[in-house]
Amino acid sequence: MRKLAAPAAGIAIGLVHLIPFFIMLNLALKAPTDISSKWVTPHYVYLDNFVNAWSQAHLDRALSNNIIITATSVTFVIVLGSLAAYPLARYPTRWNNFVYYLSISMLIVPALTILVPLYKFIVDLGGINTYWAISLIQVTFSLPLSIFMFTGFIKTIPRELDEAALIDGCSRYAIFFNIILPLLKPVTATLIILTGLAVWNDFQFSLFFLQRRTVQTVPVILSQFFSQFQNNVAWVAAGCLISMIPMTCVYLFLQKYFVSGLAEGAVKG
């Protein structure tokens, strides 16, 4: 009996954590007229909820907006973050240390606290409902983590590598592009995932800065879809389910990258 206790507890934990998804799946697969309990799986095939959610919420457009904004933001976060990290990691002068601590202290600044003035500023710039404004904002608020992780990683690369190249006549820029950059692959993978996830799922910024339907991302579209069809939760469930698919696929295929960056932060502090 005691031998079975641990596996049984493990299975129980797994099942409990899956309950919310089980309920959502049931809901999405049932006809809206079906008033049976949400715990009961349907014994018929019904996919109209997905069709309706897809067309009513214009999820195709929302998903392509997500792709545009996420791809742009992630690219800039990686490029600007790795560029910034190099001098900060290699030349820790008093001023550079100040810049470094200033950058990472912004990890603690919650973006929401400055949303009122930021919103006003973007309105003045004419950036509401534009891809560039939302992307720049996402980049700005993702950069501290990127600078933090790239700087930490570059510090672990032996300085002798730089010095040898310098003696061979490499310029410091060439050292960065030819020697450091190729070594940054693992941390870049982690950052692409962490930043991509944050931008893809973002609701707060998108709600403020994307007010026209044609530029809205999936979470904003879903929130409007929900308030419009609050009485038809089956459609909402189907919409949620469709929206979860891209990230779920990424997670299942690239699981180790999701976890490794986090794990490093936890061990090194």
Added chain:
Amino acid sequence: MGGPTKKGINTRKILASPAMLNLMYVPALTLFVVFIFYPITQGFKWSFTNWNGYSSKYSWVGWEQYVRMFSDPKTLRTIINTFVYGLGSTLFQNILGLAYALFLNGASRGKSIVRTIVYFPVIISPLIMGYIWYFLFQYDGGAINDIFIFLRQEPLDWLGNGPRAVWLMTLVNTYQFMGVAMIAYLAGLQAIPKECLEAAAIDGAAGISLFRYVTLPLLMPAVTFSMVINIIGGLKLFDVIMAMTLGGPAYASHSLSTMMYDLYFARQDAGYAAALGNLMFLVIAVIGISTLIYLRRKEVEL
């Protein structure tokens, strides 16, 4: 470093000097200045006005917006809620995350599958997570009330009671992000050298005393990391509330984040919203940094 000693300035050399390399962080710094520092200063300005968020007219009201915070019961409720969301989910996430990590630490296939399941909600938009739980807590036809009815109990309006809604949403946030704490603790556990545990076992430590005096102290970096991340995340809870209650019933489940949104867009009270933003900034900075400092002191060197 060889400067331009010969006649004429060698631009290539200047460009290659370490000081000029600092140009590489100028783009990042510019973004911080434009989209963070400048708005922060503007936020201070707006918090001393009665600006409505749209018109170009406003007047200076001094400290009035800050005084309002402490006389408005709605705002006091919101501040308390924000602490429940922030500190409550931090507490739950870390206790559960640590327990799960201790239980699921190991290479077996079953454990790895359960870890994947527990971590899975982290990747889902918190807004969607809010809707999913809404399907469970709904009054009419909610999955939990289905159980109540099945057991011949009165169905309960789960989200219709302010304090209860606050705790339920704290649990939803815990459910979603406890995977982060779990992974942090798993990494911490795996970083503990086997010899330490073996040496302690030889000295007679086992069970709770082994955990209390050996494992936990060595786990402190993971505790620090996880606690600070959770506190910051919990204090700014927004999506789940927007999905499940919109701050209701009657302002009873707002957090500072959702309250600010409501003040700005629904009530055109932008000056007050800016003042609340500044308060939140202060609260998160003070709590985040002091937790970090306190926990750092408890860390031990190997």
